Amino acid sequence: MPKQAVLNSDIFIVVPAYNESVVIRDILRPLVASGYSVVAVDDGSRDNTWGQLKGLGIHRMRHPFNLGQGAALQTGVSYALQQSAQFILHFDADGQHDPEDIPGLLAPLLAGRADVVLGSRFLRKEDWQVVPPTRRLLLKMAIFVNWMLAGLWLSDAHNGARALSRRAAQLIILKENGFAHATEILQQIRSLGLRYQECPTRIRYTEYSRLKGQRAWSAFDIFVDLVIRRILR
Amino acid sequence: MTPIQFLLILFSVLIVLLYFQRLRSRLLDRLVFFLLAVIAVVMVGRPDWANAAAHFLGVGRGADLVTYLGISGLAFLWLGLYTRQREMDVCLTELARRMAILQAEPPKKKRGRGK
Numbered sequence: 001m002p003k004q005a006v007l008n009s010d011i012f013i014v015v016p017a018y019n020e021s022v023v024i025r026d027i028l029r030p031l032v033a034s035g036y037s038v039v040a041v042d043d044g045s046r047d048n049t050w051g052q053l054k055g056l057g058i059h060r061m062r063h064p065f066n067l068g069q070g071a072a073l074q075t076g077v078s079y080a081l082q083q084s085a086q087f088i089l090h091f092d093a094d095g096q097h098d099p100e101d102i103p104g105l106l107a108p109l110l111a112g113r114a115d116v117v118l119g120s121r122f123l124r125k126e127d128w129q130v131v132p133p134t135r136r137l138l139l140k141m142a143i144f145v146n147w148m149l150a151g152l153w154l155s156d157a158h159n160g161a162r163a164l165s166r167r168a169a170q171l172i173i174l175k176e177n178g179f180a181h182a183t184e185i186l187q188q189i190r191s192l193g194l195r196y197q198e199c200p201t202r203i204r205y206t207e208y209s210r211l212k213g214q215r216a217w218s219a220f221d222i223f224v225d226l227v228i229r230r231i232l233r
Numbered sequence: 234m235t236p237i238q239f240l241l242i243l244f245s246v247l248i249v250l251l252y253f254q255r256l257r258s259r260l261l262d263r264l265v266f267f268l269l270a271v272i273a274v275v276m277v278g279r280p281d282w283a284n285a286a287a288h289f290l291g292v293g294r295g296a297d298l299v300t301y302l303g304i305s306g307l308a309f310l311w312l313g314l315y316t317r318q319r320e321m322d323v324c325l326t327e328l329a330r331r332m333a334i335l336q337a338e339p340p341k342k343k344r345g346r347g348k
Binding site for chain 2: 041057060064065
């Protein structure tokens with residue numbers, strides 16, 4: 001790995017947003033303030049998310065209709081690669097991630113130790129203690145499902161905070177438009193033989209993120225998506 | 234001919250006419266469709282033939298045979314439609330993505346703000 005200075009503006013943070021007009025500005029401001037390039041993808045929101053993305057000093061883009069988080073991520077990543085991003089981060093738009101975790105997510109990439117870094121809320125006691133018990137149980141099951149379908153045993157599942165090297169971002173192509181992309185990424189990491197690492201991240205369970213976040217029911221939908229995809233490939 | 238036989242045959246003929254008139258599909262599709270319609274008309278018109286065919290295949294009644302074949306056919310149809318639906322989703326996603334990338338708005342040049 002050639003050692004060269006990486007500008008923060010070469011680091012692109014992709015934030016897929018669907019109906020997040022209430023919080024989106026507050027989520028994006030600290031990211032912009034840190035000097036990162038921010039790409040917000042409005043995934044066909046029906047509220048004023050698009051308008052709220054204006055004047056923030058970010059790249060804003062919009063799907064003409066709602067396609068799903070996986071599709072929005074892929075759109076943002078494709079665009080970031082065109083803008084010659086060196087490193088790409090995935091970041092949820094509902095405020096559950098902590099911008100202070102970003103340097104930690106990037107560190108293994110900058111050191112050339114990994115191609116993909118995956119955030120995990122189960123590596124530090126203070127992080128997993130705030131996870132509601134039912135959510136904890138559901139996530140443990142998801143970890144098992146991910147292991148069955150993707151072959152990677154991780155400490156967390158469906159954590160939206162990830163960091164990718166340019167090469168990994170070019171190689172990983174998300175076809176799963178919905179939330180099943182979280183497992184699809186793992187499948188591709190494995191089949192492409194990319195080096196990955198987990199990194200402790202904090203999840204902020206606010207009233208808002210809990211309302212907005214994936215519901216327990218959606219776990220079943222995701223599972224069906226994944227299984228059908230396996231069969232009909 | 235009983236009234237139900239009359240209705241079913243009428244229905245079959247109407248569907249064939251509609252199909253031929255509205256959907257300009259390939260010759261093979263038309264042939265298959267026409268053949269299916271002929272079978273349907275025959276089974277409605279001569280239930281004893283349907284019964285004979287059922288017995289031959291080890292099914293008790295002609296009506297049961299029709300049900301089984303019908304369900305299998307529907308499953309096929311569903312799978313075909315589902316596959317096509319997914320293919321269309323892929324196209325639609327690709328289209329939306331290209332639009333989004335073409336119309337992306339980069340940040341305005343910095344005016345003393347930033348790092």
